[in-house]
Amino acid sequence: MKLEEYIGQIRPFNLKAADACWNCWDSLCKPLRGMGKLEEMVVQLAGIYGSEKVETLNPVVVIMGADNGVVAEGVSQTGSEVTAQVLENMGDRKSSVCIMARQEGIEVIPVNIGMLTDGKHSRIWNRVVRYGTGNIAKEPAMTREEACKAIVTGIEVVKELYGQGYRMIITGEMGIGNTTPSSAMASVLLSRDPAEVTGRGAGLSTSGLEHKIEVIRQAIELNHPDRDDVIDVLSKIGSLDIAGMIGCYIGGGVMGVPVLIDGFISSVAAYCAAKLAPACKPYMVATHCSAEPAGHMMLDALGMEAPIQAGMHLGEGTGAVTAYGLYKYALALYNGLPSFAEGKVEQYTHQV
Numbered sequence: 001m002k003l004e005e006y007i008g009q010i011r012p013f014n015l016k017a018a019d020a021c022w023n024c025w026d027s028l029c030k031p032l033r034g035m036g037k038l039e040e041m042v043v044q045l046a047g048i049y050g051s052e053k054v055e056t057l058n059p060v061v062v063i064m065g066a067d068n069g070v071v072a073e074g075v076s077q078t079g080s081e082v083t084a085q086v087l088e089n090m091g092d093r094k095s096s097v098c099i100m101a102r103q104e105g106i107e108v109i110p111v112n113i114g115m116l117t118d119g120k121h122s123r124i125w126n127r128v129v130r131y132g133t134g135n136i137a138k139e140p141a142m143t144r145e146e147a148c149k150a151i152v153t154g155i156e157v158v159k160e161l162y163g164q165g166y167r168m169i170i171t172g173e174m175g176i177g178n179t180t181p182s183s184a185m186a187s188v189l190l191s192r193d194p195a196e197v198t199g200r201g202a203g204l205s206t207s208g209l210e211h212k213i214e215v216i217r218q219a220i221e222l223n224h225p226d227r228d229d230v231i232d233v234l235s236k237i238g239s240l241d242i243a244g245m246i247g248c249y250i251g252g253g254v255m256g257v258p259v260l261i262d263g264f265i266s267s268v269a270a271y272c273a274a275k276l277a278p279a280c281k282p283y284m285v286a287t288h289c290s291a292e293p294a295g296h297m298m299l300d301a302l303g304m305e306a307p308i309q310a311g312m313h314l315g316e317g318t319g320a321v322t323a324y325g326l327y328k329y330a331l332a333l334y335n336g337l338p339s340f341a342e343g344k345v346e347q348y349t350h351q352v
Contacts, residue, residue, distance in 0.1 A: 003148050007157050010253035013282035018047035037307045038330035059168035061317050065241035066114030069135035071177035075212045083176045091121025097316040114240030136219040140236045147235040154247020162255040169259040173241040173316020180264040181239040184216045184296045188227045197294035210315035214231030230272045245269035253280030260320040265300035287323035
């Protein structure tokens with residue numbers, strides 16, 4: 001199915017169910033709106049699922065893995081071979097996100113959407129669109145057709161996981177050098193100078209950061225991406241893992257499930273998805289604000305505020321997995337608190 005056809009299948013957010021959820025919260029024995037974002041999170045779930053009755057989520061972590069040709073410019077501490085090694089480690093359930101997800105009993109699905117090699121581990125989903133992107137400092141990252149195919153691949157991964165019974169998607173990425181294309185995209189999409197949106201990634205030195213910024217300037221000048229055309233920006237200076245995550249966010253709207261945004265790179269993908277398919281935005285959930293310079297900028301552009309401000313910038317979905325714990329507390333309250341009458345407490349009312 002083509003991208004446009006999938007976008008046309010996005011389900012409308014159920015405002016009636018969301019309102020009913022607010023009424024339920026307001027009937028529970030506690031100060032009105034006293035749990036802040038936790039209440040908002042459950043209300044959003046009600047609108048997504050189309051019912052004020054929200055009990056179980058059955059989440060899964062989806063990691064989009066891909067390699068970036070721009071690594072040849074020396075923008076990362078390590079070489080591209082590390083991408084495949086980390087995905088193999090995910091197959092063995094021993095990467096950072098796997099260890100964190102295990103605490104919550106959440107499965108992690110590593111998806112190879114564009115590494116330089118096929119994944120060997122049996123748990124890796126090989127869904128390769130192309131074997132690594134072009135070096136954006138010298139050529140476009142991919143063709144427009146490949147960008148669209150990668151987005152559709154992300155949608156279809158969500159569709160497949162939905163068929164397996166999962167009802168919440170936690171996004172993450174793995175790709176050495178991917179903060180370079182994500183910073184390049186943020187620079188263009190937000191009309192910001194590259195120096196404003198570019199960070200040290202996995203630990204560049206000051207001179208390394210300055211070089212990275214110049215590589216991004218070169219990539220933008222060479223490729224002339226059109227900021228009003230998300231696919232053009234993605235195909236010229238983007239990455240395959242970002243494209244796959246764009247598909248995950250759109251897929252959430254198509255299948256009617258929430259999709260948790262991780263950090264900076266994930267938020268770039270979320271912003272692109274919201275531009276391509278505005279109807280999918282209510283299905284996205286901000287989880288934490290990355291310590292990368294443009295972390296808060298991307299969330300501001302999305303009009304979202306993350307509940308966790310912990311200075312994290314590891315990627316892999318680690319921040320989004322951390323936020324899942326908030327859902328457990330929120331749902332425990334929502335489904336466990338007595339009403340004011342049951343608690344023998346005079347009901348609070350909203351004051352003007």
